[in-house]
Amino acid sequence: MTSTRTDRWVRLDGLTNMRDLGGLPTTDGGRTVPGRVLRSDNLQTLTPGDVRVLVEEIGLRQVVDLRTTAEILLEGRGPLRDLPEVDHRHFSLLPERGHHTDVFAVEEEDLPDLPEGWVESLLPRQAPEHALDEPPAVRYYLGYLHDRSEAVVGALRAVAAAERGASVVHCAAGKDRTGVVVALSLAVAGVPHEEIVADYAMTADVIDALVAKLAASPTYAEDMEQRDVASHTPRAETMERVLALLDERFGGPTGWLHENGFGAADQAALRARLRD
Structure with missing residues (x-):
């Protein structure tokens, strides 16, 4: 098992796109604190050595999973799920048909009946209908x-409320859904x-390996095969446009967050998590 940290990248055998949100400059001359919040691709493929590094060396104590219920059930239990010291929270960023309990709050066999066609409806293949004059990623x-x-x-409230150790925010690739949540966190x-844009675009540095990893999973293989690598590659102008629209x-x-119930107290807690 090889594991090295180069700048903000966290290099592990079972991951392709993990990095630390610490060390970024802020407008008041400070910097975000390393070892508090990480962003990552899917954690299902962690090796035993990776788990040891994350839990014992980095101090991981919280996983915030942005995947759909379908993705979680299709991929199965990841190795971190068996560790009582690591809290798992689930917040799907895609609409899910029917009512679903937090998939980590109960065992899979206790979930309510899923409607017919649930896999197709819950995987991230839906064409967005908002802002039709914008590029697809936006x-x-x-x-x-x-x-x-x-x-x-x-998801942001869960990260802000974590009292100890490091949190990791992830989806499948650690690129799109994770990118939006991380962008808001860094803005706070x-x-x-x-x-924020530069952090988002860093995933392009590992996109070939990331697409290959996802293509090896039956859950994501179809999506990976339908488009070329270039179409999966994050572009700085995408996040620039999203931030400009906000x-x-x-x-x-922060104004969007205020309007959606994440007010001054919540933002102060999240800022403290990343800064103090």
């Missing part, structure tokens, strides 16, 4: 904020837009 990101605002806020911490419509990401 439409997807605006869709998360429009359709699943309560899940976005819930006072990280300027250009640094500025225009809400006075910035």
Whole structure:
């Protein structure tokens, strides 16, 4: 097992796209604190050595999973699920048909009956209908904020409330859904837009390996095969446009959060988690 940390990247055998949100400059001359919040791709493929590094060396104590119920059930229990010291929270950023309990609050066999066609409806293949004049990726990101605002806020509130150790926010690739939640988190911490955009675009550095990893999973293989690598690659202008729209419509990401119930106290707690 090989494990090295280079700058903000966390290099583990079973992961492709994990990095630490610490060390980023803020508008008031400070920096975010390392070892508090990480962002990542799917954690299902962690090796035993990876788990040891995350839990014993980095101090991971919370997983905030942005995948759908279908993705979680299709992928099965990841190795961190068996550790009582690691809390798992689930906030799907895609609309789910029917009513679903937090998948981590109960065992899989205790979930309510899922409606016919649930796999097709819950995997991230839905064409967004919002802001049709925007590029597709921008439409997807605006869709998360429009359709699943309560899940976005819930994920941020969970990170802010963590009392110890490190939290990791992840989806499948750690790129789109994770990118939006992380962008809002960094904005609350006072990280300027250009640094938020640069963090988002870093996934392009590992996109070939990331697409290959997802293509090896039956859950994601079809999506990976239908489009070329370039179409999966995050572009800086995507996040630049999303942030610009939040500025225009809400006075910035923190304005959107205020309007959606994540007020001053919540933002202060999240900022403290990332800064103090």
